[in-house]
Amino acid sequence: MPELNQAQRDDLRTIAAMIIPASDEYKVPGADDPTIQADMLKTLGRDTELVAQALDHLARLAGKPLAALDAARRDAVIKEFRAAGGAATATLVRVVLQCYYRDDRVLRSLGIELRAPFPKGHVLPDGDWSLLDPVKARPPSLRRA
Amino acid sequence: MNDPVDVLIIGSGASGAAVAWSLADTKMHILCLEQGGWMNPSEYPSTGRDWEAKFYGEWSTSPNVRGRPEDYPINDDNSPIKVVNYNAVGGSTVMYTAHWPRLHPSDFKVKTLDGVADDWPIDYDALTPFFEENDRMMGVSGLSGDPRSPLTRPPMPPQPLGLSGPLIGKAMNKLGWHWWPSDTTVATMDYEGRARCINLGHCTPACAQGAKASTDITYWPHAIRAGVELKTHCRVREILTNEHGMASGVVYYDKDGVEQFQPAEVVIIACNGVGTPRLLLNSVSGRFPNGLANSSGLVGKNLMFHPYAQIYGFVKEPTDSNRAPPTCLWSKEFYETDLSRGFVRGYGIQFGRGAGPVFEAVASEQKGILPWGVDHHRVFRRLNGHRLAVSAICEDLPEEHNRVTLDPVLKDSHGIPAPKIDYTISENSRKMMNHGLARGREILEAAGATDICTNDPIPWGGWHLLGTARMGTDPARSVVNEWGRSHDVKNLFIVDGSVFVTSGGVNPTSTIQAVALYIADQMKQRLANLFD
Numbered sequence: 314m315p316e317l318n319q320a321q322r323d324d325l326r327t328i329a330a331m332i333i334p335a336s337d338e339y340k341v342p343g344a345d346d347p348t349i350q351a352d353m354l355k356t357l358g359r360d361t362e363l364v365a366q367a368l369d370h371l372a373r374l375a376g377k378p379l380a381a382l383d384a385a386r387r388d389a390v391i392k393e394f395r396a397a398g399g400a401a402t403a404t405l406v407r408v409v410l411q412c413y414y415r416d417d418r419v420l421r422s423l424g425i426e427l428r429a430p431f432p433k434g435h436v437l438p439d440g441d442w443s444l445l446d447p448v449k450a451r452p453p454s455l456r457r458a
Numbered sequence: 459m460n461d462p463v464d465v466l467i468i469g470s471g472a473s474g475a476a477v478a479w480s481l482a483d484t485k486m487h488i489l490c491l492e493q494g495g496w497m498n499p500s501e502y503p504s505t506g507r508d509w510e511a512k513f514y515g516e517w518s519t520s521p522n523v524r525g526r527p528e529d530y531p532i533n534d535d536n537s538p539i540k541v542v543n544y545n546a547v548g549g550s551t552v553m554y555t556a557h558w559p560r561l562h563p564s565d566f567k568v569k570t571l572d573g574v575a576d577d578w579p580i581d582y583d584a585l586t587p588f589f590e591e592n593d594r595m596m597g598v599s600g601l602s603g604d605p606r607s608p609l610t611r612p613p614m615p616p617q618p619l620g621l622s623g624p625l626i627g628k629a630m631n632k633l634g635w636h637w638w639p640s641d642t643t644v645a646t647m648d649y650e651g652r653a654r655c656i657n658l659g660h661c662t663p664a665c666a667q668g669a670k671a672s673t674d675i676t677y678w679p680h681a682i683r684a685g686v687e688l689k690t691h692c693r694v695r696e697i698l699t700n701e702h703g704m705a706s707g708v709v710y711y712d713k714d715g716v717e718q719f720q721p722a723e724v725v726i727i728a729c730n731g732v733g734t735p736r737l738l739l740n741s742v743s744g745r746f747p748n749g750l751a752n753s754s755g756l757v758g759k760n761l762m763f764h765p766y767a768q769i770y771g772f773v774k775e776p777t778d779s780n781r782a783p784p785t786c787l788w789s790k791e792f793y794e795t796d797l798s799r800g801f802v803r804g805y806g807i808q809f810g811r812g813a814g815p816v817f818e819a820v821a822s823e824q825k826g827i828l829p830w831g832v833d834h835h836r837v838f839r840r841l842n843g844h845r846l847a848v849s850a851i852c853e854d855l856p857e858e859h860n861r862v863t864l865d866p867v868l869k870d871s872h873g874i875p876a877p878k879i880d881y882t883i884s885e886n887s888r889k890m891m892n893h894g895l896a897r898g899r900e901i902l903e904a905a906g907a908t909d910i911c912t913n914d915p916i917p918w919g920g921w922h923l924l925g926t927a928r929m930g931t932d933p934a935r936s937v938v939n940e941w942g943r944s945h946d947v948k949n950l951f952i953v954d955g956s957v958f959v960t961s962g963g964v965n966p967t968s969t970i971q972a973v974a975l976y977i978a979d980q981m982k983q984r985l986a987n988l989f990d
Contacts, residue, residue, distance in 0.1 A: 356508070430659055431667065436657065451605055458563035
């Protein structure tokens with residue numbers, strides 16, 4: 314399966330940071346973080362073609378590497394890129410989000426345990442079953458056939 | 459050529475497994491051909507850190523996205539609702555939410571009661587013992603006594619209400635509307651070799667714990683022990699007939715791709731509401747030029763989905779997010795006909811407990827409520843873990859123009875023509891969906907939710923594939939008779955959701971399996987004169 318070329322990788326890193334920048338307030342990296350970028354490239358798999366299409370479209374709009382544009386121009390390009398929408402754009406954004414929201418530092422910041430759901434699972438509170446009392450108090454109303 | 463078998467079942471999912479198990483006590487030689495393979499729970503998504511990402515690829519609910527060798531492509535470009543399914547031992551029970559309502563008694567009499575569509579040739583009472591048998595076999599949890607649902611006796615207690623259930627319950631009480639804990643096939647205690655639910659929160663794409671019932675771990679072990687033979691990775695191309703117009707067997711491709719003929723005395727189709735008409739329409743011959751069992755011209759027609767009108771929002775309180783089975787409650791407040799609402803028939807409501815972080819980020823970004831840039835983090839923390847969802851599952855009435863045909867170009871990996879879907883949402887269904895969205899908004903607002911969004915319909919919501927080989931007493935208006943036998947081919951039976959006359963407004967798997975067990979029972983009662 315073909316991989317992204319260097320220009321595409323550079324633009325992916327730039328747009329990822331525009332989607333999710335680093336935050337000192339929440340103590341989280343941006344989506345341009347090297348570890349998160351490496352995860353994206355490593356797991357792109359079946360999404361490679363659509364992501365490459367999206368990045369090529371972005372490159373055409375920008376006319377040069379996205380990072381080389383001034384901030385105002387970069388924002389305008391991104392606005393136009395998002396407005397065009399489509400499956401390729403949606404796939405690119407989803408790849409950024411799915412890799413970002415499985416990064417250890419990000420999950421820790423969200424208070425999510427760093428583990429797969431299985432085998433530990435989760436514990437649910439039983440809840441207040443007295444809430445059902447008003448429903449139980451009503452007469453049966455199943456429509457007769 | 460293979461040795462002949464007494465009964466050949468095509469498909470090992472919800473209905474095929476139930477029929478195989480039920481017929482096993484006849485001691486006939488029963489063979490099931492399944493195009494997929496056995497599942498390996500150690501490979502299920504919830505065993506890995508990347509569990510959510512898998513939803514968008516190899517564990518997508520859409521066969522077109524998954525594209526596994528076991529899947530067949532479906533051209534659903536001409537439908538606002540896309541078909542979802544799974545192809546493996548257990549079929550789509552491997553990949554479903556385990557929500558377990560039954561059709562109501564009124565659902566079998568819609569013509570009599572409401573003057574629309576047709577009555578079923580059987581009624582709820584005929585299915586009652588099979589509903590109960592099936593609940594025992596699949597292992598159902600729930601709370602008996604719902605005043606607006608048929609009486610059930612779940613062998614296990616209901617799921618915990620968790621964090622989301624009370625929020626929904628309070629909102630429904632404020633509105634004075636019915637709600638009740640769902641019957642589900644999620645085991646809440648150890649049951650028949652299945653471990654109890656530990657809230658992996660990831661029910662739909664298979665349960666690594668084995669708490670969710672899928673027929674590979676419920677019916678099939680029993681059926682195989684009773685002598686039923688199951689061959690995997692065998693894809694049936696067509697059903698052949700003999701000079702008497704009886705089914706003589708099937709042509710299939712085995713696991714090595716080699717074409718085989720399997721003779722059989724009886725053929726039972728259990729391939730779901732898309733796979734079954736596809737197979738019948740691919741089984742053309744001089745005697746059956748329009749496809750097998752199709753003298754009525756109705757094979758593939760009257761396709762019913764359940765259009766899902768979903769509305770969701772975000773509350774201040776934490777919800778169960780991805781830490782629980784996705785559904786736990788239902789409402790039948792708007793299930794029955796009330797013409798003052800502007801439409802006939804009605805809908806069930808199923809409530810969603812929440813979503814995981816990746817799903818939340820992707821969905822909210824697509825809806826435009828999760829921004830790019832510096833504000834992303836603040837907004838995400840307000841949304842993530844705070845979602846509540848309300849879905850109106852609308853009764854779809856049968857319309858002949860909603861149909862499954864064969865695509866003239868698209869083929870599966872064996873070169874077999876693929877199904878093509880032509881489907882539109884009717885005016886009645888649209889009004890019902892709008893009503894559901896309006897009531898859903900009231901529920902969410904009563905719960906204090908904001909940032910309300912809709913999926914109308916849920917585009918990847920074609921879970922329920924019904925009506926394309928309908929049951930009836932009139933051969934001109936139906937494909938199979940009142941006990942599942944083809945009007946045209948007297949040793950051919952259909953047992954899946956294709957035979958539904960109407961769809962009801964609930965998830966159909968419980969009823970599909972009850973119908974399958976009923977048909978198997980009818981066959982057993984008539985073994986001496988099955989072909990008369």
